[in-house]
Amino acid sequence: MPDERAFQDYYPDDVAHCYGCGRLNEKGLHVRSFWDGDETVCRYLPAPHHTALPGFVYGGLIASLIDCHATGSAAAAGYRAQGRAMDTEPALRYVTAALKVDYLAPTPLGPELELRGTIKEVKGRKVVVAVSVRANGIETAKGEVVAVRLA
Amino acid sequence: MPDERAFQDYYPDDVAHCYGCGRLNEKGLHVRSFWDGDETVCRYLPAPHHTALPGFVYGGLIASLIDCHATGSAAAAGYRAQGRAMDTEPALRYVTAALKVDYLAPTPLGPELELRGTIKEVKGRKVVVAVSVRANGIETAKGEVVAVRLA
Numbered sequence: 001m002p003d004e005r006a007f008q009d010y011y012p013d014d015v016a017h018c019y020g021c022g023r024l025n026e027k028g029l030h031v032r033s034f035w036d037g038d039e040t041v042c043r044y045l046p047a048p049h050h051t052a053l054p055g056f057v058y059g060g061l062i063a064s065l066i067d068c069h070a071t072g073s074a075a076a077a078g079y080r081a082q083g084r085a086m087d088t089e090p091a092l093r094y095v096t097a098a099l100k101v102d103y104l105a106p107t108p109l110g111p112e113l114e115l116r117g118t119i120k121e122v123k124g125r126k127v128v129v130a131v132s133v134r135a136n137g138i139e140t141a142k143g144e145v146v147a148v149r150l151a
Numbered sequence: 152m153p154d155e156r157a158f159q160d161y162y163p164d165d166v167a168h169c170y171g172c173g174r175l176n177e178k179g180l181h182v183r184s185f186w187d188g189d190e191t192v193c194r195y196l197p198a199p200h201h202t203a204l205p206g207f208v209y210g211g212l213i214a215s216l217i218d219c220h221a222t223g224s225a226a227a228a229g230y231r232a233q234g235r236a237m238d239t240e241p242a243l244r245y246v247t248a249a250l251k252v253d254y255l256a257p258t259p260l261g262p263e264l265e266l267r268g269t270i271k272e273v274k275g276r277k278v279v280v281a282v283s284v285r286a287n288g289i290e291t292a293k294g295e296v297v298a299v300r301l302a
Contacts, residue, residue: 017202019209027200049178051168052246058170059247060180060215067211095203096210099252106246 006032007040007072010086015093020068031065033072033117040073040117040129046109057107062141065115066131067099070145073117074127078149081122094127094147107133107140125149157183158191158223161237166244171219182216184223184268191224191268191280197260208258213292216266217282218250221296224268225278229300232273245278245298258284258291276300 008021008031016024021031033042044065052058074094079086107113114134121128125148133141159172159182167175172182184193195216203209225245230237258264265285272279276299284292 015204017205019201019203020211022202025200025202049176050170051173051176052170053166054168058215059250060171060211060218063214063218063250063252064209064211067214095257096254098254099210099214099250101214101250103247103249 006034007076007086008032010075010091011093012091018068020064021072029064029068031068031072033069033076035076036116038119040069040076040119042069042072042115042117043112044115045112048109051109053106055109057109057113057135059101059103062103062107062133063099063101063143065113066101066133066141066143067096067145069115069117070129070131070143071096071147073119073129074145074147074149077119077122077127077129093150095150096145097148098146099143100145101141101143103141105138105140107135111135120144157185158227158237159183161226161242162244163242169219171215172223180215180219182219182223184220184227186227187267189270191220191227191270193220193223193266193268194263195266196263199260202260204257206260208260208264208286210252210254213254213258213284214250214252214294216264217252217284217292217294218247218296220266220268221280221282221294222247222298224270224280225296225298225300228270228273228278228280244301246301247296248299249297250294251296252292252294254292256289256291258286262286271295
């Protein structure tokens with residue numbers, strides 16, 4: 001069972017307003033990410049208005065979920081690489097330098113989505129995260145994010 | 152002066168609910184795209200809650216704008232390639248197969264954004280669109296979308 005605090009719960013208040021994952025953004029998506037062994041996992045239930053063609057999830061939402069799950073995963077990986085817990089100082093926060101999404105199949109709107117992140121590289125300030133998106137256990141999209149630590 | 156009807160205004164009602172660009176999605180972003188010569192243009196004013204780090208636009212919103220502006224541009228390019236007006240049948244509608252975004256600089260939250268699309272390729276059911284995002288005249292992100300026409 002993963003830690004009950006999500007990666008995003010450790011973001012300092014002054015950088016916790018992101019529309020995708022900031023806990024302090026009242027209108028945001030509130031993406032929450034956790035370790036599951038060496039993978040990271042995020043579960044998200046799209047709202048009915050997050051539609052593309054009727055019955056399917058909007059691709060921009062999928063891109064947003066991948067983006068925020070990956071930057072959260074990058075932060076978690078950054079702490080791990082330094083051998084530190086996420087509640088220790090200095091806080092690590094990452095931004096997206098590049099985002100790539102391949103839409104493999106229409107993602108059904110209705111079930112909870114599961115995003116799984118794999119840390120591909122941690123090098124200096126850069127972390128590369130691959131993300132797989134599944135609905136009903138079937139992979140419908142995969143993405144890759146290059147995240148860079150804020151100075 | 153561009154046509155007053157946006158590309159998205161021509162989408163048939165049954166495929167006009169997209170969160171990003173569907174005119175019938177009450178909670179959506181309502182992306183609207185137009186020809187400007189051989190380029191396509193979309194202007195969008197992010198809302199205050201579309202924040203990333205305070206003062207900057209959420210990257211997932213930028214990805215969403217690129218996505219919908221590009222699929223709209225793909226549709227417009229598809230009609231042009233067939234020598235048809237957008238209000239003629241059969242309607243052409245495209246979905247995203249792949250989306251790539253490079254975030255070149257933080258995008259300031261406040262000014263209207265301008266997205267410009269360039270049609271890179273129209274081949275069979277596939278259209279490739281490059282998109283440049285500018286704020287205050289400065290390019291802050293660029294993207295590329297592979298769009299595929301629905302059968």
